[in-house]
Amino acid sequence: MTVGILMLVHTALNRAEQTARHWTAAGCPVVIHVDLNVTTKAFRSFQERLSDDPLIQFSKRHKCEWGRWGLVAATQSAAELMLASSEDISHVYLTSGSCMPLRPVNDLVDYLAASPRTDFIESATTADVPWTVGGLDEERFTMRFPFSWKRHRRLFDMWVGIQRRLHLKRRIPSGLVPHMGSQWWCLTRQTLSAILQDPERRRYDSYFKQVWIPDESYFQTLARLYSGNVESRSLTLSKFDFQGKPHIFYDDHLQLLRRSDCFVARKIWPHAHRLYEVFLDGRDAEGKRTEPNPGKIDRIFAKAVERRTRGRPGLYMHSRFPNEDWENGVTCSPYSVFEGFSELFEDFETWFSKATGARVHGHLFAPDRAELAGGQSMINGCLSDSAKKRDYNPKAYLTSLIWNTRGERQVFQYGPADNQKVSWLLAKDPNAQISVISGAWAVPLFKTNRNFADLRAEAAELQRVESKHLQVLRSVHAKARIRIWTMAEFIEAPMEPLQTILDEIGVVRDRRLAEAPKMVDLEGFGQFLQNLKNQGMHPYLMGDFPVDPAPVNKARPPRKPYLVR
Structure with missing residues (x-):
């Protein structure tokens, strides 16, 4: 048994090629989805370069845009191809073209083999999710979002406002309890096939096409219907800043990534040559029998977020000039x-x-x-x-x-x-x-x-x-x-x-x-x-200043002695 890798590729095709070959070198089949926004010429060239590897396949292409259904459709197409062509896989691991394995692939295979019935997918209800950014928690499941947040922001905001004023809400399909979590999951073959072959899939897909950011809720919600053992966490190290944007890892994050003990990290800068040399060229080939623990580096990220949002007390500079009363201390010392x-x-x-x-x-x-x-x-x-x-x-x-x-x-x-x-x-x-x-x-x-x-x-x-x-x-x-x-x-x-x-x-x-x-x-x-x-x-x-003030610091007249009888 082995692990199937799904790769959603949008940019930096040369790095995606390098990563895909790293997976197949360890015996893992790979299905790649290339964003339809990538030019046909670039796609054909990418496909030809990988045509010599029998473990690499390409799925039907979809146009992908942040927060839209295309990302889910791309994942569905890649997953269906993976399940149909690879019968010996026990788990399917979703990654992107900017993801990078941090540990030997065999470590991941052995880890999943020890948990043959466990689905690793971050899945929490909206009431338990503290990381949503944008003011849409439950509303993302009860409103319709026909407009792109990135391309038609004005229409997006206007339509949200109209639905709020008119109290327009749509019904959540019976039996579904909306969950949210990281897009990057690792599901068992049984759970993934149950989601894709569900008789109610057309109804579920129709509903989630109008959900905002469905790639963070579709599989996270449906996995709860079919999985008997959900481990609500991702095996991919993915950190976000206070605006909800992913942190990008550079060469100087090498030791930080090593300390996380995670199997995969996202998002790696395409020009981080040192990281690609160390993690993909076998220089970190020594396996670890340790549990992935991104919490070990959470303190560093929390400190970075605090420094980014608050700065140092009393320090102002052109790269970070806070709004009035947002500063972290007006001055730095008494x-x-x-x-x-x-x-x-x-x-x-x-x-x-x-x-x-x-x-x-x-x-x-x-x-x-x-x-x-x-x-x-x-x-x-x-x-x-x-x-x-x-x-x-x-x-x-x-x-x-x-x-x-x-x-x-x-x-x-x-x-x-x-x-x-x-x-x-x-x-x-x-x-x-x-x-x-x-x-x-x-x-x-x-x-x-x-x-x-x-x-x-x-x-x-x-x-x-x-x-x-x-x-x-x-x-x-x-x-x-x-x-x-x-x-x-x-x-x-x-x-x-x-x-x-x-x-x-x-x-x-x-x-x-x-x-x-x-x-x-x-x-x-x-x-x-x-x-x-x-x-x-x-x-x-x-104050009540006298016309002729008494001399300052003048000695007081001595008190008269008195006798107490």
């Missing part, structure tokens, strides 16, 4: 944003860099230039301080900066005078630590000697921008670690919030912070705010 601190404290960047060891930038999104740490004009990743280049894509500028400096904490200043296009990015980024002293933007205005009418107009605009920014930070969609203080409440006790910020960054200190950075002189600032009010501009973001 960073800190300070709003109002450099305005309130003198030389804040230098102090914070010494206190934390982080790289502290000025206002990265300032109107004139990106104020990179140390006055640099360029930073890791060739990121320039040019405002024009930065503002071409501010989001990409920030994510690139964090990616290219990963391993080092990045800190930068931000405010209402800066480019606000990254406001939502900062708010929705879980890696961002945002500390805000609202209203501190008024301090530089207070220090300037400008026309008060101009100061009033600029203050009103800055307050409007910051107010809108604070609404974003307080949104229910914000995921960053956000702390907001009004300027009035912050200057009452600046040590506590600074210590909290340092602790959150993870700075290890022998003792708690004893001295805050030097605060700018705010004498007269309260009166400045009052003047803005008098001119009709109400500076409410500073």
Whole structure:
């Protein structure tokens, strides 16, 4: 007894010829179906090249198209010819021209001989199938699909929509329970002949001609009627990506294919010369008495799918630029944003860099230039301080900066005078630590000697921008670690919030912070705010700031002694 091989060939006829001769060299008869879409000249040449091999036959040709009945008709014709011409076969194995045996053919023959009554065909009900892609599970069996999904996609979708709206459904033939699974099966002679010689075959064929992707359901469903022992798995290694497209195996997948212990793999790239040399030229002729186990490499494919769909956290590139909110992490590592601190404290960047060891930038999104740490004009990743280049894509500028400096904490200043296009990015980024002293933007205005009418107009605009920014930070969609203080409440006790910020960054200190950075002189600032009010501009973001604030960090008066009797 031996195994009959059915080959559905569409392209790469030279590789199909090589594979067919490999099967017959081991004594397996082969029936080849060549897609009717292949030109007559190419088919005749292919047929002549194989005419010297008595174990190779060609079946009636059908036009094959993905998702259409032609693939099932081609399989039926090839199977009928195989059963009629080869009486000594125990199983029939369906393959394609792009399939390749991974183990010696005798291994497969011995394996099937040990299971003479077992049908190896992936067959599961629609409720148990997690891999369908396209939104049509049960509907593929209850609707009609007269239009090609690939050639007439618009008509296909329109007709599906009409059937849904009008609740048009067709009846599944009595006795059939629709099953689905891989197209690549290995059936016993008894089961396959029962399917092809069924008295109800014409009725079943008529029904499945209107099913979507019938090659994944026809034999999978009918095998359940006649098989006494279905092993619901395929002996062919066939992996699919998240879009339902088959993975293609190349030369660098050699060790991966060896580890699978599967008998056959699909789909092999026609130009994978190394794979064809190793598996078809006898270099892997040593047999294995191991069970096919594609699960051993499932983890690698799952990781590949995750990398393909999600990418690496915080990495954006031209080959994979995700849709908004589809990214796997907005940025790749934690960073800190300070709003109002450099305005309130003198030389804040230098102090914070010494206190934390982080790289502290000025206002990265300032109107004139990106104020990179140390006055640099360029930073890791060739990121320039040019405002024009930065503002071409501010989001990409920030994510690139964090990616290219990963391993080092990045800190930068931000405010209402800066480019606000990254406001939502900062708010929705879980890696961002945002500390805000609202209203501190008024301090530089207070220090300037400008026309008060101009100061009033600029203050009103800055307050409007910051107010809108604070609404974003307080949104229910914000995921960053956000702390907001009004300027009035912050200057009452600046040590506590600074210590909290340092602790959150993870700075290890022998003792708690004893001295805050030097605060700018705010004498007269309260009166400045009052003047803005008098001119009709109400500076409410500073909080309840007194006209004459008490000196910062002034020692509290000693408590009066009291006696308890």
